[in-house]
Amino acid sequence: MAWALKRYLVCSETSCLKCNCIIKKNKSKNCAIFFTLFFLVLFCSDVLALPIFKQEESNLPPESENKILPFQYVLCAATSPAVKLHDETLTYLNQGQSYEIRMLDNRKMGELPEIDGKMVKSIIRVVFHDRRLQYTEHQQLEGWRWNRPGDRILDLDIPMSVGVVDPRANPTQLNTVEFLWDPSKRTSVFIQVHCISTEFTMRKHGGEKGVPFRIQIDTFKENEAGEYTEHLHSASCQFKVFKPKGADRKQKTDREKMEKRAPQEKEKYQPSYETTILTECSPWPEITYVNNSPSPSFNSSHNSLFCPFSLPPNKQNLLPTATPQEAQQWLHRNRFSPFCRLFSNFSGADLLKLTREDVIQICGPADGIRLFNALKGRVVRPRLTIYVCQESQQQTREQHQKHENGDGSSNTFFVYHAIYLDELTAVELTEKLAQLFSISPRQISQIFKQGPTGIHVLVSDEVRASTVFKTVLWSSLKTCQQTRQSRLLLV
Structure with a gap:
């Protein structure tokens, strides 16, 4: 466009010289009109070139407009x-x-x-x-x-x-x-x-x-x-x-x-x-x-995030000697991934120095209390702890009864296993006892508790809620060879 205007200007100057008009003194009316139009075009071109009058298309190529x-x-x-x-x-x-x-x-x-x-x-x-x-x-x-x-x-x-x-x-x-x-x-x-x-x-x-x-x-x-x-x-x-x-x-x-x-x-x-x-x-x-490493996924039922690393849950407490990298791994393992960036430069000692008010202010009330309890290694106490002995022979039972009655003449050594109950349901008790006997919970058809006068009471959620279990129990497992189903008696 500038080249065309320049060429037109040269031609106009030539024609003006032929008609003996003096451009500098503006004696030619035609030349004055031309220069007025010329500078107007130049001014408009500069104004239209401003960004406010340009509709940019996000740097797209021209051929994409009709694509x-x-x-x-x-x-x-x-x-x-x-x-x-x-x-x-x-x-x-x-x-x-x-x-x-x-x-x-x-x-x-x-x-x-x-x-x-x-x-x-x-x-x-x-x-x-x-x-x-x-x-x-x-x-x-x-x-x-x-x-x-x-x-x-x-x-x-x-x-x-x-x-x-x-x-x-x-x-x-x-x-x-x-x-x-x-x-x-x-x-x-x-x-x-x-x-x-x-x-x-x-x-x-x-x-x-x-x-x-x-x-x-x-x-x-x-x-x-x-x-x-x-x-x-x-x-x-x-x-x-x-x-x-x-x-x-x-x-x-x-x-x-x-x-x-x-x-x-x-x-x-x-x-x-x-x-x-x-x-x-x-x-x-x-x-x-694009980073194609595995990203954390959404849980389709709860619309929440999983941890970005497939690490097993770790119950180990955070040590004061942990480096910032080890502290990051501990946060991931304990489901505190959203706060890893906030604590990217924190070592184990730095995190352990935080007070309850500090973590609540940083992480909010819900996650703050959870993080504080995890840092201090606080474990939720079970609602009930019972100790069960696996001995099943009749003579062992008699010796065990003598031991309970204070008869110290027996030299038999009894081994008890601790069972921690959180829900206090019959299903939970069945699962824990099945783990103790190394069998499937489906193999235990019924659990009985010895009641008054030696009667056998079937353990259910109602019975469990309305009766008081002794802390120390003796268990007897009887298995039917035909059905492979077992009955468990707690005394």
């Missing part, structure tokens, strides 16, 4: 009517409410045949819309984690979701969840956002506007090594989060404001749509290096 995308993600939440034309849509969400995102397959016939009949992996994350907050995202999230210990920014509502396979969430990434899904099947994932927009404002004096967030979904296919690292599609949308029912009130306020505007003003704004379509964007920068 049919392989996937489409639809957030089932209404867009705001107070958004001007050509601006990005804005959606209001309620804190903690479940919202559906429909995962749609838009592929044409024969497109991406390598994923036919296979799963793809999608990663959903909540990120900041403002570039200023994106630069300090790590610090912002760490501050939120400190103020809301044990909470997550983004969660999946597993019971309501459809077609979601192997959902996972990393305790160290509060704003990210991931799952597998089959594009050929109906898939809807329900998400919950637990932070609100005003939690990240600079000055909090009340009445300030909350910062906007973005929901971004990145989808990957499986490579030859079985890892989901090959990028397929990314899309995102802008939204704000309000306290419960606050989004409904904000939507109503925007609608009432638009109704009061003149018809000419209304034409400058977008209509409100019932759903929000996520628009294509560039993949999230960190997605290039």
Whole structure:
């Protein structure tokens, strides 16, 4: 464009010289008009080049504008009517409410045949819309984690979701969840956002506007090594989060404001749509290096997280000599994974020095009390402890009775086993006695307790609750050779 204007200027100067007009003195009316138009064009070009007049498309290549995308993600939440034309849509969400995102397959016939009949992996994350907050995202999230210990920014509502396979969430990434899904099947994932927009404002004096967030979904296919690292599609949308029912009130306020505007003003704004379509964007920068190590999984029935490492529960107490790495392993083994990042630099001695008030303030009341009890090695005392002797011979029983009556002439040595009961039920007693005799609980058909005058009373939950068991008991196990069923008598 500049080259064409320059060429036109040269031609104009030549024609002006031929007609003997002097440009510097503005004696030619035609030349004056030309220069006025020329500088006006240059000024408008510079103004239109400003970012405010440029509608950027997330650095997408030009050929992608008319391209049919392989996937489409639809957030089932209404867009705001107070958004001007050509601006990005804005959606209001309620804190903690479940919202559906429909995962749609838009592929044409024969497109991406390598994923036919296979799963793809999608990663959903909540990120900041403002570039200023994106630069300090790590610090912002760490501050939120400190103020809301044990909470997550983004969660999946597993019971309501459809077609979601192997959902996972990393305790160290509060704003990210991931799952597998089959594009050929109906898939809807329900998400919950637990932070609100005003939690990240600079000055909090009340009445300030909350910062906007973005929901971004990145989808990957499986490579030859079985890892989901090959990028397929990314899309995102802008939204704000309000306290419960606050989004409904904000939507109503925007609608009432638009109704009061003149018809000419209304034409400058977008209509409100019932759903929000996520628009294509560039993949999230960190997605290039997807970590395919096993992530903690969601429990489909309780919507909670398992520990990120498949370590067996460890009843061993934390030692003061434990290093920070050993302290991290102890936290994982004892189901304190969400707080591992908070205590990343704590050694065993540092954790043991924490008071009850300290851990409650850091972890919240529920997890704080649990962590304090685990650090101090407090074990829940059983409701009942009984000592059972396994001797079953008749003469041993007689000697045992003599021993109870104070007859010290017997030199027989009796071995008793401690049984700890927490629930005080017949089933629990059966299981513990089966372990003692090294048999299956199903082999014990009945348990009797010797009652008054030597009668045998069948042990049930009612009998167990209404009678008092002696601390020391003698047991006799009788097995029927035909049915292989056993009867146990407690004396």
